[in-house]
Every structure is written in structure tokens, then in C-alpha cells.
Amino acid sequence: MEINGINITVQRKNIKNMYLRVLPPEGSVKISAPYFISDDAIIEFVNSRMDWILDKQAKIKNKEYIPPLKYVNGEKHMLWGDEYNLQLISNNIKTAFVKENTLYLPVSKRSKQKNRQKTLEDFYRIELQKEIANIYDKCTGIVGMEPYEVKIRKMKNWGNCKQNKIITLNLNLAKKPKICLEYVFIHELCHLIEFNHSKNFKILMDKNCPNWREIKKILNS
Template structure:
């Protein structure tokens, strides 16, 4: 059985749950509320001391959570904002027989995703990923000719995948790029491609590799930050 109470200690509201447990557990939830699970029979004085001794940690953690609120989960629904090459678009779902492939209208800033009525989040996400893959395919010749001429090395093959890393280069010179690069400003794809092409010279991230990056893409550190930011 769980008994719930609210305590006020030093101006902080504590959501206390008394349960059949042996130890106390203090948690700060993503919305900064404080939850304390405590053994059923423990005294309020003991709880008060416990909270007071953790006061700095509680306040620090709350401040951090309020500064970085959890991102709302993407639903890929009509009206939601997504990005192509760093530009903002609004999603519009369409369910008809004529449109089979996702596409976008740059002037209207609308991404059209063809999905069945009552589609799932997974299906809608898949449709957007298909659009990103098409964008990578459509633009790769431009990126390749630009970056190959900078680095002076050519991959044996280039592929696209929806994966965890932004890019990957294998010993057999095959380069894989993440299709989600199509979300980010084009400079990000250039940076990742130059990085992977540099691996055709230096197959690691040694100081020599970084010197190559400094030479071929002098502001790579800023671009890397842009790439990994939540802005797109």
C-alpha cells in the first residue's frame, strides 16, 4: 500500500510516498517536482533532515531540469514543424490514391506525407525518412564533387542509412551517410562527408586526422556544434 502526502520543507513541496521499502529514494521528475519514497513508519523529522541534507542537490537538479525541459515527443502530424536542409516546414498529411511519395513545397514551406487514414507514428516517421533519403540521393552528386575536390580522395561507394552516427567510413572505402543529414543545413553534410573522406587518408581520429580537418574544413568545430544542436 502506498500512502501519499505532501510536505513543505524550506519552501519546497515534497511529494512523499510511504511504501513498504527499506530505504529512502529521492527523485526529481523532469518537470522539477520532488518525489520522495520512504519506508512506511519513518518519522517526519527524519524525512525533514534527509531533505535538508540534500537541499543543494535538489535545487541544482531542479534548476537544470527547468533550463532543459524535456523535448515533446515527435508525432509527425499535420501542423508539426520539421526541417529540410535547415529550413523550417510544416507537415501536412495526405490520404488519397494519387500521391504515393512524400514531397515538399519550398515556397509554401509544407512537407506532404502520404499516409493511410489512422496512420501510426511509425508510419508517418517512415514517410518523412523516405523524403530525407530522396533528398540525400538527389543532392549527393553536388556534395561529392565539392568535397572530393577539397580532400582529393574518392569513396568506392556511397550509401545512405537511417542510423545512429552521422557518417561511417569502412576500410574498403565505402562511405555511409545518415539520411537525417537532410534535416540540417547543407554545410553539415559537407562537414560529415569531408570527415569521412579524411578517413581515406587517416583511418582514426588522431592529431594528424584533426590537422587534416583543420586544413580542409577550417571551421569544422562550429559546424559540428550546429550539427549536434537541437535546432533542426
């Protein structure tokens, strides 16, 4: 149906409530609605959310759409801030590697997407472990503190530090420039002194990583 000049795709389902979505890359609007809801009720619902719909469409239009990764040949992947073309190769080789502008991923011919993803993430983990080892003494020497353990995993935050002195770093840091890893590691080491983001914590960051604000912008870009 068309409401106020906007085409709405309506899908009837065996559900209790209506659900509205605005989807990239075109900003198309879709509604899932119960069988018992009338068209008039759907129109009223859409009109009540019209400001939100238009705002969402504008944000999608102004932001470059990034499709979900499929881990196929020619796809772009990042390593330490540089972009590489993915190339699937025979899994006779044990681990992924880069050469010039290509990231070679050893997988079986019939591998599924989740298997290719895991192989690449294993490679990122190895790369991150190597770089952590490279910067460990430098960063702990700057802050004057050492963690009990450093872990790596996928998570929402770039890093965290527990009161048991265990620091965890985000696996995706391997995709960012190496200076970002150094900044995040110093950030978490400072939490061993100030377990918050207070004024004193920012003073510590200014002392131990003077350009941390600029690096943070690079990290989150």
C-alpha cells in the same frame, strides 16, 4: 510527499530498488519504490540526491522543452535547416514534398504514428541521397579519397567511417543546413587517410574544410 519544499510523487511497485526521475517540462520529481520501503527510507534517499535533483531542475528550467514528435498536422519539422509545418494528405501521392512553408506527408487516414514517422524518414532518406550525389564529386575531389560505399541510417553519431572504407551518414543530416552534410562527409573522407582524431587529422580538416569548426557548431546547435 513534500521533502525540503519539493513535491515528490511516489509510486509503489513490485520492484527491488528505488528509481528517481526529474521530468520536463516542469522538472517534476517522481520516485518508483518497492512496497517494502518505508517513507523514512524514501526521505533519506531523496535527501541524498538533493543536489542532483536541484541541478537537474535548473537545467530543465533553463532549456526550452521540446516535446516528442507525434507527426500530426501543424507540427514543426525541419528540412535542410528550414522549418516547415506538417500537413497530412491522402496517400494517393507516392512521396512527401514541400511547398512554401509546408511539408506535405502522404499517409492513410487511419495511419499510426510509427507509419507516419516512417513515411517522413523515407522522404528524408531520398533527400539525403540526392544531396550526397550532388556533393560527392566535390568532396572526394577535395580530399582525394573515395569510399567503397556510402550508407544512410539513424544513429547517435553524425557519421562514421569503417576500415573497410564504408562511410555511414546519419539520416537526421537531412534536417540540418546542407553545409553540415558537406562537413560531415569531408570529415569521414579524411578518416580514410587518418583513422583517428589526432593532430594530423585536424590538419587534414583545416586543409580540406577550413571553416569546419564553425560548421560543427551549427551542426550541434
